[in-house]
Amino acid sequence: MRLWKLAVPVAVLASGLFMFESWAPAQAVSDQTISYRGYQVTVPADWQVVDLAKNPTACVRFDRPAVYLGRSTAQPDCPSHLVGRSEGLVLEPLTRAPRSSEGRIQQAVRDAGVLVTAYYAPAGAETARKVLSTGRVTSKTFATAEPQATAAAAAPTVVATGTLNGFAFDACDAPSQSTMDAWRYPNSGYKALGIYISGEMRSCDLQPNLTPTWVSTNAAKGWQFxxxxxxxxxxxxxxxxxxxxxxxxxxxxxxxxxxAANAVSAAQALGFAPRSAIYSDLEGYTPNAPCTAAVLSYVSGWTLELNTRGYVGGVYTGAASGGVDLSNNYNNTAYTRPDNLWFARWNNVTNTTDDRYIPASYWTNHQRVHQYSGPHNETHGGVTINIDSNAVNLTAPPAPVTGFDATGQYSTATLRWTIPAGTSLGQVIVRRNSGLTPPPMPNVGTPVYAGTASSTTATGLANSTSYAFRAWVKDSSGKIGPGVDTVLVGTGATVAASTPSITYGGAVTLYTRATRKDNGASLVGVPLSLYARAKNSSTWREVARVTSNSTGQASSVQKPTVSTVYAWGYNGSADFLGSRSGNATIEVRPLITANLSVAAIKLGQTTTFYGYMRPQHPGTTVYLQRQSGTTWPTVATTKLNSTGNYAFSIKPGARGTYNYRAVWLADADHATTVSPPKTLTVS
Structure with a gap:
């Protein structure tokens, strides 16, 4: 007996064609009170009450207003394709943690030992909350602690779908294990089935059979999904x-x-690994330009997000609606087309190409599913369920590389990976982005490599910059597998000097602090190299290597003999890209001495101003300067001899006190140097 009442007809199926079941209009009636295991709640009187203990095969469907009591894992008697939401409740024993999502609110009533699920139509959340607000505990006989959340699959390993050129069915609820065993190939002609894993518009939302154990058990028995x-x-x-x-x-x-992000989370929780295809169910619509633009944009976002997360982006749609829009825009670069197309056209043609709406030249690389028959009953192994039937021609993309790793140097990185065994390899594609987010797709970012080798060197990397790399495997058919990432965090090093210049023979201390660029933390216990080059040279050499301390700091004392440019550097590792500091130039002044043979003479007498310079610089000019007020004009010049010595004969023409000094002007190796002044008294 049909006990449901709706104010409007509800579509049971919406694909390329539409079928409706009609129901009597809802009557204006009073409320009713529902009691279950010591929990009581008030709902509209026209909500049908279904006791799953008495009717374990009843379909728990969220497209009708009802109250379902209990929980059953028996094979449900559901139409194969239900979508959409009405309002209603499910009251069941509290054996699992509540998990609300868009379209449903779940509450754990611990004192009554009841899990309450309120489902609601679009924009109907407030109605659901009002119903929940009437709930109260009348008995604590079944009181229980709230269960822990159900653990997701430990490590997703199942790829949906693998390689399949055959037939699949889809049903609203994941079938019971006994049904799966009864329908196992060759008992039926089906090797795969469609299952509703996510989305707020699922009518069969609770899916009591759909668990990680159900997935792994049936995958092991040869089923595909x-x-x-x-x-x-x-x-x-x-x-x-x-x-x-x-x-x-x-x-x-x-x-x-x-x-797409929500769907990936649901898939991974059930044990479905990257390389799996997930299909966005887009029910039949009447295309117009604004609507088509919205659909194509939605599908673009869906596909991009799935691909970024390593999954295949698929769409299920009616051939005459979404199939036409997607085909008409197959080569439109403003949108991202789906990887796989599952189209509904109930013409009983059991192939994937014979369709007048979708050109056979599109989605040709084992990328199609054709739903050729709508809801109907089939019996296999003595078990009857209502299903849709599909012809399938699919292959999974190749497995990703393993062991993808990067070792940083300064301005370069060495990348290595292992190509998956058994892959008919077209090429490995590697691309990079600056920062910590890798390119989402193999046509985005900066190309690093495309070829069949197992390593490459990335060059031209900027100083103090992080890089994220992603590698994809493209097989010989052109399918691209999920990307695998590795990141090199950029580093930075400072440079400071105790003094900007020294006299020949003196010392300078060079300081640094090394940090990582992502969070500014110190690089502790890493080797830091001090590099140097003569000021007039472009050739760098390492002059010291020091391990950083607990604050990432290091220092080195140097005694340069010529003017020298210094820079600190970190040479990189498996986690970090190498870097160089800025430059610190230390000017080296030659040591020049000054002496007077006689510091006090009579007018008309002569004295000698002499000294030496180190390093020697023989044959270069030394200037004798005498102070005049605040200036020091040159009064004589001479050349340094072969041992670096110089001498000037001085005979002032008037009595007085005179200050003299020697000056040597800078060359390419050394800075200008000035001797200490010497005072001569003439009486």
């Missing part, structure tokens, strides 16, 4: 009770990315 997400629908969707994506293309693109 088509993963379906039912989230926001086209702005011009034909069916009611569906939440719609924005008509603004930019917003729709962001909504597609958000839906």
């Amino acid at each position: 088509l993963l379906i997400d039912v989230s926001l629908q086209a702005p011009c969707v034909n069916q009611t009770n569906l939440a719609k994506m924005s008509s603004d293309p930019a917003t729709a693109r962001a909504q597609g990315r958000a839906a």
Whole structure:
């Protein structure tokens, strides 16, 4: 007996074609009180109550107003393809932690030992909250502690779908294990099935059988899977009770990315690994220009986000609606087309190419699923369920490289990886971005490598900059697997000197502090190199290597003999890119001495001003200067001899006190140097 009442018809199926079941209009009736395990709640009187203990195969469907009591893992009697939301409740024993999401609110009533799920239609959250506000505990007989959240699959390993050229069915609820065993190939002609893993518009939302154990068990028995997400629908969707994506293309693109991120989380929790395809279920719509732009933008965001996370972006849609829009824009670079296309056209043609809406020249690389038959009952192994039937021609993309690693040097990095065994390799593609976020796609970012080797060197890397690298495997058919990332964090080093200049034979201390560029933390216990080059040379050499202390600092004492440019550097590692500091130039002045043979003479007598310079610089000019007020004009010149000595004969023409000094002007190796002044008294 049909016990459901709706104010409007609800679409049972929405693909390329539409079928509706009609229900009597809801009557204006009073409320009713529902009691379950010591929990009581008030709901509208026209919400049908279904006791799953008495009717364990009843379909728990969120597209009708109802109250479901209990929990059953028996094979549910559900139509194969249900989408959309109404309002209702599910009351079941508190055996799992509550998990609310868009379209449903879950509450744990510990004192009654009840898990309450309130599902609601688009924009109906407030109605659901009002119903929940009437709930109260009438008995604590079944009181229990709130369970811990169900653990996700330890390490996702199942790829959906692998290689399959055959047939798949899809059903609203994941079948029971006994049904899966009864339908296992060759008992049926099906080797794969479609399962609804995520999305706020799923009518079969609770999926009591769909667990990581169910997935791994059936994968081990040879089943393959088509993963379906039912989230926001086209702005011009034909069916009611569906939440719609924005008509603004930019917003729709962001909504597609958000839906994809949620779908990946759901897939990974069930044990589905990267390389799996996830299909966005877009129900039938009547295309128009703004609606088409929104759909294409949503699909672009969906596909990009899935690809960025290593998954394959697929779309399920009616051939005459989404199939036409996607085909008409197959080569439109303003949008990102989906990797796989699952189209509904119920013509009972059991192949993936014979369709007048979608050219056979599109999605040709084992990228198609054709839903050729809509809801119907089939019986295999003595078990009957309502299904859709599909022809499948799919291959999974290649496995990713393993061991992808980067070792940083200064301005370069060595990248290594291992190519997966058994891959019909086309090429390995490596690209990079500056910063910590790798390129999302193999046509984005700066190219680093494309070839068949297992290593390469990235060159031209900027100083004090982090780089994120991503590598993809492209097989010989052109399919590209998920990207694998590695990051080299940029580093920085400072340089400071105890003095900017020294006299020949003196010393200078060079200081540094090394840090990482992502968070500014010190690089502790790493080797830091001090490099030097003569001021008139371009050739650097390492002159010291010091281990940084607990604050990332290091220092070195140097005694340069010529004017020298210094820079500190970190040479990189498996985690960090090397870097160089700025330059610190230390000017070296030659040592020049000054003496007077006689410091006091009579007018008309002669004295000698003499000295030497180190290093010697024989044959270069020394200037004798005499102070005049605040200036020092040159009064004589001479050349340094072969031992670096000089001498001037001085005979002043008047009595007085005179200050003399010797000056040597800078050359390419040394700075200008000035001797100490000497005072001569003439009486």
